[in-house]
Amino acid sequence: xxxxxxxxxxxxxxxxxxxxxxxxxxxxxxxxxxxxxxxxxxxxxxxxxxxxxxxxxxxxxxxxxxxxxxxxxxxxxxxxxxxxxxxxxxxxxxxxxxxxxxxxxxxxxxxxxxxxxxxxxxxxxxxxxxxxxxxxxxxxxxxxxxxxxxxxxxxxxxxxxxxxxxxxxxxxxxxxxxxxxxxxxxxxxxxxxxxxxxxxxxxxxxxxxxxxxxxxxxxxxxxxxxxxxxxxxxxxxxxxxxxxxxxxxxxxxxxxxxxxxxxxxxxxxxxxxxxxxxxxxxxxxxxxxxxxxxxxxxxxxxxxxxxxxxxxxxxxxxxxxxxxxxx
Numbered sequence: 001x002x003x004x005x006x007x008x009x010x011x012x013x014x015x016x017x018x019x020x021x022x023x024x025x026x027x028x029x030x031x032x033x034x035x036x037x038x039x040x041x042x043x044x045x046x047x048x049x050x051x052x053x054x055x056x057x058x059x060x061x062x063x064x065x066x067x068x069x070x071x072x073x074x075x076x077x078x079x080x081x082x083x084x085x086x087x088x089x090x091x092x093x094x095x096x097x098x099x100x101x102x103x104x105x106x107x108x109x110x111x112x113x114x115x116x117x118x119x120x121x122x123x124x125x126x127x128x129x130x131x132x133x134x135x136x137x138x139x140x141x142x143x144x145x146x147x148x149x150x151x152x153x154x155x156x157x158x159x160x161x162x163x164x165x166x167x168x169x170x171x172x173x174x175x176x177x178x179x180x181x182x183x184x185x186x187x188x189x190x191x192x193x194x195x196x197x198x199x200x201x202x203x204x205x206x207x208x209x210x211x212x213x214x215x216x217x218x219x220x221x222x223x224x225x226x227x228x229x230x231x232x233x234x235x236x237x238x239x240x241x242x243x244x245x246x247x248x249x250x251x252x253x254x255x256x257x258x259x260x261x262x263x264x265x266x267x268x269x270x271x272x273x274x275x276x277x278x279x280x281x282x283x284x285x286x287x288x289x290x291x292x293x294x295x296x297x298x299x300x301x302x303x304x305x306x307x308x309x310x311x312x313x314x315x316x317x318x319x320x321x322x323x324x325x326x327x
Contacts, residue, residue: 011061013314014091016053016082018066020075021287024099024303025065031307041078049074051081053089062091063310068102069286070265076102076121080128087129095132095313096125099285099302100233100261104139107146122146134309136285136302137232137260152309152319156260156283157185157230159300161192163281164228164258171226174199174252176218178231178243189230197221201243223251226278233261234282237268241275254278262288262299269294 014037017025022036029036038054064086066079079096086094106117118139125133126148134152138144144151164173173193177186177200186198199220227247234240234257244255255277262282264272269292272280282288283302293299305322312319 011314012059013310014055014057014060014062015310016062016064016086018064018075018078018082020069020078021067023287024067024284024306027301027303028065028307028310031304032310039082047074049078049081051078051085053085056089057086058090059092061314062086062094063097063313064094065097065099065306067286068098068100069263072102076124080124083125083128083130093131094129095134095310096130097134097306097310099136099306100263101135101138101143104143107140107143118143119146122148132313134306134313136283136305139232152313154305154309154319155323156285156302156305157189157192158323159283159302159305160230160258160260160281161189163298163300164256165193167279168226168256172224172253174220174222174225174227176200176220176222176227176229176243176247178229178239182231185232186230189228193228197225199227201246218246218250222247224253227252227255229255229257229277231257231259233263234259234268234272235263236265237271237275241271244275244277248276257281261285262292264288264292268292272297 013034015029015034017036019041025036039051041051043049064079064082066075068075083094083096103117103121106115109116132150133147136154137156138153144153173196175186175189175196175198177183180200183200190196190198199218199222201218202216229240229243231240240257247255257277257280260283263286273294279296279298281298283300285302288299308322309319
């Protein structure tokens with residue numbers, strides 16, 4: 001008589017990492033107590049990318065991590081190819097983890113004949129075979145609706161706020177949004193920090209000249225207070241450096257910058273150093289190499305959060321519960 005087949009096969013978690021930021025993948029693996037699945041990945045002479053996994057992935061619950069740093073198009077394409085390879089190798093479920101969502105600033109049309117590139121990225125991953133997306137602090141929450149499947153939108157605010165609360169306890173704090181569009185986030189920060197006042201900087205931006213901002217005036221109480229300027233990303237640093245100088249001119253006692261994604265393109269590091277900020281705090285969703293760091297920069301690890309989310313997804317648990325039901 002043939003032995004009965006098991007009714008429920010054992011689930012198998014496998015972790016995969018792209019070449020953009022292997023240190024983050026390794027740190028996540030340590031928190032999960034798993035090893036990163038070995039792979040062969042290289043570029044052909046003309047720039048084409050090749051990926052092959054060295055172990056069977058049939059029936060696994062696959063988690064594919066890639067940090068979309070510069071050159072962003074290369075690492076985006078590599079992650080898409082990794083997903084395609086997993087799909088064709090019969091992975092049971094594929095979860096794409098991109099701590100920084102590429103092209104997230106292109107989430108709507110400002111003028112005619114413009115792309116909505118954030119939607120295109122979601123479509124590409126769906127076509128490649130992704131079942132689920134995980135990202136940290138999307139530029140706008142509506143990007144969740146671009147992907148036809150589950151999207152876990154994680155917050156770095158609890159991690160950043162814990163650091164601020166621990167280091168600056170006893171200070172008179174005002175949470176400052178660098179523009180009027182981030183006031184809702186500033187309100188959440190204020191609640192997290194115990195009901196502090198909020199302020200925002202009224203500014204203008206020329207849509208024809210990207211990365212150039214003119215700061216106008218501060219709206220809110222900042223004189224004699226420690227101002228925490230919050231944002232989702234710092235690219236060239238022009239906006240945030242202008243905000244710091246504006247706050248100091250308005251009588252702020254000190255300014256601390258807290259942002260999730262340190263893109264730090266071009267002159268950003270020098271601008272942040274020269275801005276007069278007491279401390280600049282990032283998470284490591286993107287790699288920040290030694291040459292872009294300076295004495296009063298603090299980089300917090302996002303790996304424990306990513307590991308907890310992977311564990312919850314793998315065990316069909318609740319990701320929202322990690323954020324007190326607010327994610």
